[in-house]
Amino acid sequence: MGLVGALLFFWASLTPTLLPRGPLFQGVVSGGSAAIGYGIGILVALFLRWLLEWEPPRLVQRIAWWALPVVAVGGTTSILVWFAHWQSHLRTIMSADALRWWAYPLTLAIAVLVWAAIVVVCRGFRWLSRLLTRLGRGFLPRRVAAVVGVVLAGLLVVTLANGVLANWLMSGLNSSFSAINDENEADNAPPDTPLRSGSAESLVTWDSLGRLGRRFVSDGPTVEQIERFTDRPAVEPIRVYAGLASTDGGVVERAQRVVDELERTGALDREVIAVANTTGSGWINEASSTSLEYMFGGDTAIASMQYSYLPSWLSFIADQSRAQQAGQALFRAIAAEVQSRPEDQRPRLVTFGESLGSFSGESAFSGDLDLAAQTDGALFVGPTSNNELWRRFTAQRDEGSPEWLPIYREGLTVRFVSDAEDLKRPETPWEGTRVVYLQHASDPITWWNPDTLLSEPDWLDEPRGDAVLPSAQWYPIITFLQLSADMAVGTDVPDGFGHTYVADYADAWAAILQPPQWTDDDTRRLRKVLAE
Structure with a gap:
């Protein structure tokens, strides 16, 4: 029964979910699924033997053992053919590179290795529990000793994993990512303009910004590029940023340092101030900032700060509270400064974030009414399931709107879009502050959820979104593993799919802020600039 369960789970793991997967992640998913199926099969067999007090005759067992390899080879060959078809279909839809022929045997090899490794670990646990059971039989009843042995083995493993391995792993990861944060990219140099953090006039040093902070203040269009695009006079955009090392204090002090930088650069006299909420390591999608700067002729100030060394996926698991605290502190500090000015002299205040940055940005608000009251617009891209x-x-x-593209309160303030055309949905008036959630139906960061372990998500049960194949089905446990693997390859697909967002920033910002003298043709041209 164990091998039967392993086969069934292995076959199911090769069915499609959201994104095409290469041999490494598909092999890990398939191997893990097979190991779980193997364990479930063994448990089912043990339960049936206990319940029925019967075992099949030896002849039946012998026939089953002879038939199993035939079924395994035939079934696996068939499912691999379908797997290749599904992969090809997804890759064609998303214009992703096709798999080479050797990817399929490599997937099988990785799956077998992962399955074997997990089985060995589980058998090691069984050996430990049996050892503790034998030791307990000297002074405990047999069945009590068995229960105590399993419990003690579990406690030892959990204690070792949480108390030793986890601390060692997190310490190592922190050290590694801290070192990466200190690296300086070859094409980045301290700005020669006082309108950027890290310049000679700045209140924060170049080195304190961190690797991605230095990239942020170094990037962006020049005045000449903006004027060439708009055919109108432009000003130099302002970008301010505070890294983890920019102050000796915590998140509140870091947010205040950002405000100090805004004051130093004269940012409050700009038409738009944008609060950019970063991912875990301090990353900001360049398309999100560049599009604003082109739209307003550079008359913008974009402010941000770092709250972690860790990349988004790790911050998502271990560092969510820091993201929330950073989002709240940064927006509140900047909003207070904006509100301190006479109403007719205030810049337009917007907030945005992508991925974990959207989670951080949301944290400053209690709902849609709060967003409408405190901002002049918000753009949250590729939101996480924890938002x-x-x-x-x-x-x-x-009612009637699907989970992957919902309509909330008739779209009066908040609208969910998958592409530019969805900004017109629904047709009800969109007045006052506009809030946009830009999310793809194929984005695993958005649709990953532990609930999929045991329950089918609405986005698979309802009419499907773009690029989600009709053949995608929900399987307990397996779908969760598949989505987890999809998260790892979320940005390995072209713009418009998965967790890759570039050109649609132009349409989203144009709809939210409706820049003066801006046309649909300008948006189309900006999309091309962002895609370059």
Whole structure:
């Protein structure tokens, strides 16, 4: 029964979910699924033997053992053919590179290795529990000793994993990513303009910004590029940033340092101030900032700060509170400064973030009314399944709208879009502050959820979104593993799919802020600039 369970789970793991996967991640998913199926099969067999007090005759067992390899080879060959078809279909839809022929045997090899490794670990646990059981039989009843042995073995493993391995791993990861944060990219140099953090006039040093902070203040269009695009006079955009090392204090002090930089650069006299919420390591999608700067002729100030060394996927697991605290502190500090000015002299205040940055940005608000009251617009891109407001808006969506593209309160303030055309959906008036959630139906960062372990998500049960194949089905446990692997390859697909967002920033910002003298043709041209 164990091998039967392993085969069934292995076959199911090769079915499609959201994104095409290469041999490494598909092999890990398939090997892990097979190991789980193997364990479930063994447990089912043990339960049936106990319940029925019967075992099949030896002849039946012998026939089953002879038939199993035939079924395994035939079934695996068939499912691999379908796997190749599904992979090809997804890659064609997404214009992704096709798999080479050797990817399929490599997937099988990796799956077998992963399955074997997990089985060995589980058998090691069984050996440990049996050892403790034998030791306990000297002074405990047999069945009590068996239970105690399993419990003690579990406690030892959990204690070792949490107390020793986890601390060692996190310490190592922190050290590694801290070193990466200190690296300086060859094409980045301290700005020669006082309108950027890290310049000679700045209140924060170049080295303190961190690798991605230095990239942020070094990037962006020049005045000449903006004027060439708009055919109108432009000003130099302002970009300010505070890294983890920019102050000796915590998140509140770091946010205040950002405000100090805004004051130093004269940012409050700009037409737009944008609060950019970063991912875990301090990354900001360049398309999100560049599009704003082109739209407003450089008359913008974009402010951000770092809250972690860790990349988004690790911050998502271990560092969510820091993201929330950073989002709250940064927006509140900047909003207070903006509010201190006379109403007719205030810049337009917007907030945005991608991935974990959207989670951080949301944290400063209690709901759509709060967003409308405190901002002049918000753009949250590729939201995570942990985004509190996103979850609430999605759960309370208008009847008849699907989970992957909900309509919330008739789209009066908040709108969910998958591409530019969705900005017109629904047709009800969109007045006052505009809030946009830009999310792809194929984005695993958005649709990954532990609930998929045991329950089918609405986005698979309802009419499917773009690029989600009709052949994608929900399987307990397996779908969760597949989505977890999809997260690892979320940005390995072209713009418009998965967790890759570039050109649609132009349409989203144009709809949210409706820049003066801006046309649809300007948006189309900007999309091309962003895609370059």
